[in-house]
Amino acid sequence: MGYSADSIRYLHIAYTIFITVQVAYVAWLAARWKRVTSAIATTRPPGA
């Protein structure tokens, strides 16, 4: 059975957005983790 091109197009757009946004969020989280970890390493702990 043939379906409209729109049906397939919107499906592809939706999953592209789902995956791209979540990958971007994970990359942002990783960058933030890396930045704070290196900042902690160069800061003296309380009482040191």
Next chain:
Amino acid sequence: MKTLFTILAAVAVVLLGFGLYQAFLVAPTEATMGPVQRIFYWHVPLNIIGEITPYVNMLASIAYIFLRGRNQLAARRADALAVASAEVTVLFVGLGLIGGILWGRPAWGIWWAWDARTTSTLLLLLLYVSYLLLRRFSDGPGSRTIAAVLSIFAGVDVPIVFMSIRWWRTQHPAPVLTGDGEIDPVMKSAFAWNLLAFFIWGIVLIWARYATLRREQALAEREALQLIGVA
């Protein structure tokens, strides 16, 4: 804890991949809407988990309000959990809404319907965006308390979103999984795998963001102590 997190993250990624395989290659094509119906397999789990994370945010906010004058360390932990869960709420509900819009266009012929389900979900998203904006652009314990109170009110919208398709006549379909509608067992199984994947994925994201926020709190504490010359 690091090993447990790594295992959980790996399980989540594998399950998300398996969920996609189920959604695209195992589940049958729906007869009326065609391939676009496969948006369902991520749209619905994103929204379901996006309706659970606000309660994590709400409980953590209540804990923050209760603990802030009693136990500073526990209060900071609760606050970090509240922010982490609010962020994941915005991510999941936002993506769920985008999926709904892209599904609605070919299925209903319109991008957006101002019906009870879509409008209450948009309101939920805006409430958590406002929570995060409040946290981002104001500082100090006062803003944390105001945000915690906001999150308690925001949580009230969740049962309205959930019940909207039962209470009102809406453009959005009636409950498929828990209502009278029948769903193909293969579709149901594909959906269940994706729901499980997003449940674990949600835990992983909240955990990762929580750990980052705790480090940022520790860094802020160190910098403050250095500034006043204690450290």
